Amino acid sequence: MSVPILKQGDYLIATIQSALSDSGVLELRDDLAQRVGKLRSRGIIIDVAALDVIDSFVARSLRTIALTAQLRGARTVIVGIQPDVAVAMVQFQLDLAPLETALDLEEALALLDQSRRTAGARER
Amino acid sequence: MDGETAQVASAPLQAPEIDPSLLRELVSHLREESAQLREEWVKRIVDARLLGVMSADEVYSEATAVYDNYVDALETGSVESLQAYARDLSERIIQRGVETHEVLGIVLLLRDVLARSLFRRYQAEPDLLTRVLDSYEPAANRIAVTVGVSFVEERERIIREQQAAIRELSTPVLQVRDRLLILPIIGVLDTQRARQLTEQLLSSIQANRAKVVVIDITGVVTIDLTVANHLVQTVKAVRLMGATAIITGLSSSIAQTLVDLGVDVSMIRSVGDLQGGLEEAERLLEEAAVVFDDPPGPAAA
Numbered sequence: 017m018s019v020p021i022l023k024q025g026d027y028l029i030a031t032i033q034s035a036l037s038d039s040g041v042l043e044l045r046d047d048l049a050q051r052v053g054k055l056r057s058r059g060i061i062i063d064v065a066a067l068d069v070i071d072s073f074v075a076r077s078l079r080t081i082a083l084t085a086q087l088r089g090a091r092t093v094i095v096g097i098q099p100d101v102a103v104a105m106v107q108f109q110l111d112l113a114p115l116e117t118a119l120d121l122e123e124a125l126a127l128l129d130q131s132r133r134t135a136g137a138r139e140r
Numbered sequence: 141m142d143g144e145t146a147q148v149a150s151a152p153l154q155a156p157e158i159d160p161s162l163l164r165e166l167v168s169h170l171r172e173e174s175a176q177l178r179e180e181w182v183k184r185i186v187d188a189r190l191l192g193v194m195s196a197d198e199v200y201s202e203a204t205a206v207y208d209n210y211v212d213a214l215e216t217g218s219v220e221s222l223q224a225y226a227r228d229l230s231e232r233i234i235q236r237g238v239e240t241h242e243v244l245g246i247v248l249l250l251r252d253v254l255a256r257s258l259f260r261r262y263q264a265e266p267d268l269l270t271r272v273l274d275s276y277e278p279a280a281n282r283i284a285v286t287v288g289v290s291f292v293e294e295r296e297r298i299i300r301e302q303q304a305a306i307r308e309l310s311t312p313v314l315q316v317r318d319r320l321l322i323l324p325i326i327g328v329l330d331t332q333r334a335r336q337l338t339e340q341l342l343s344s345i346q347a348n349r350a351k352v353v354v355i356d357i358t359g360v361v362t363i364d365l366t367v368a369n370h371l372v373q374t375v376k377a378v379r380l381m382g383a384t385a386i387i388t389g390l391s392s393s394i395a396q397t398l399v400d401l402g403v404d405v406s407m408i409r410s411v412g413d414l415q416g417g418l419e420e421a422e423r424l425l426e427e428a429a430v431v432f433d434d435p436p437g438p439a440a441a
Contacts, residue, residue: 095382099342102377103335111376118382119349126428 019044021051027059027128028052028090029121033066041077045084052088059128060085061121065096075110082115091131093117093124162275167215169261170254178207181253188249190242194233202229210250214279219286226290234295243291244284251280311337313344319351320421322414326359334370338377345381351428352421353378356414358389368403375408384424385409388417 019040022029028051030044048060062078064070082092093116097105105112118124170177182203185191191199205225213222230243258276262269306327314322323341341353355374357363363371371387378385387410390398398405411417 097380097382099339099346099377099381102342102380103338103373105380106373106376112380117380119346119351120382123349123351123382130428 019047021047023051023055023057024125026057026132027061027125028055028057029061029063031063031066035067035069036074036077038073041074041081045077045081048081049084049088052085052090057090058132060090060092061124061128062092062094063096063121064094064101065098065120068098068101070097070101070105070110072108072110075105075112078112079115091116091128093127095120095124162271163215163217163279166258166272166276167211170211170214170257173257174207174211177253177257178203181207181250184249184253185246188245190245190249191238193236193238205229206246207250210283213283213286214276217279219283222283223286223290226287227294230291230294231298234291234298240288240292240295244288247284247287251284254280311340313341313353315344315348315350316354316418319349319425320418321345321348321350321353322356322418323353324356324359324414329357329360329363329367331366331370334367334374338370338374341374342377342381345378345383350383352384352386352424354386354388354414354417354421356388356417357394358391358414360389360394363394363397365401365403368398368401372403372405372408379407386411386417386420388412388414 019030019032019036022031028048030048032044036044051057052060060082062081064074064078067074078092078094085092094112095118097117116127118127178200182196182200185199185203186196194202206229209222209225213219233243255273255276258272259269262272311323311325311333314324316322321341321344323337325337329337341355344350345353355371357371375385375387387408389412390410409420411420
């Protein structure tokens, strides 16, 4: 099942709704990389609230997606990691760094806005 | 004497073989002389400075009750009622701060007082004295062990109860203001409690949409490697939830321990005291709030 990607202003929002297969991950990565270019997006928000497991494969995939998007000029924020998922991840020493995380969509939007503003201020 | 006690301790419930007629005589002797022997016992308790926390009257009335129970136990060979009495007594005196050595000292003093009385009574007939002592010693040892064990068991029960009570006291996650939580940790942190704490904190972050959490460990006395790592994991998990954890109140000894244990402290954001931690938290929140105060960008609209 492919992951729906919504456009919201300058950002893209991908909501993962069920466990990702290998091909699903690659598809998502390509989709996002392509749309970032086409829609001139500056940020990607990936919502993983529906995942009840984030294993090393998913973690690595998310990192890959973020790095790819970064090269295309967009910043990636992961949102909606559940408490027990977070506990399991740190117990298995899975790290999402250098990815950024936020509690929910609203937070992620604020985070992206903030970083663009500070970047803009620096340019001025 | 020591060996004898140890031997009895290894089989405290085994009734010693006692000549019944001799025991009856012995018990009646101890009953006749009870007033005088009790006086002597109390005097020796006071001289030995045992039970300093109780008044003389209290010592005397407890002594009377213990003496009667003691002689009853000698007579029947059954320590059950004495055991119940000792438990009851322990419950009362533990709260007053009576120590194990005092209880053992008192029981051994009584044993001593009674033995001396038997010596005086039967010293003219060495054979009889030996047999009387043969009957008396094992029973008396058994009683001493019973009382000592009852006391210690009672104390352990109280300790267990208190531990459970402490554990059950849920660690509160408090919301100080919008988006800011405090988690004060007090007492002993073990693995189980640390895990419980993490879960509670993470669900509170979700429920309150917290941005910053201040974990105050001023009230934590010691920390070990497992718990230290758990703390680091908690900080990481908080990060994954999109919030920032600030740890405050790390005592110098705990800080030292963390460094000595080689815990990865690089990602711990730490501030000396709770006040400093709250100030830091406010600063972080203001930083984030700038975004909300500005006219919304196209994306946030």
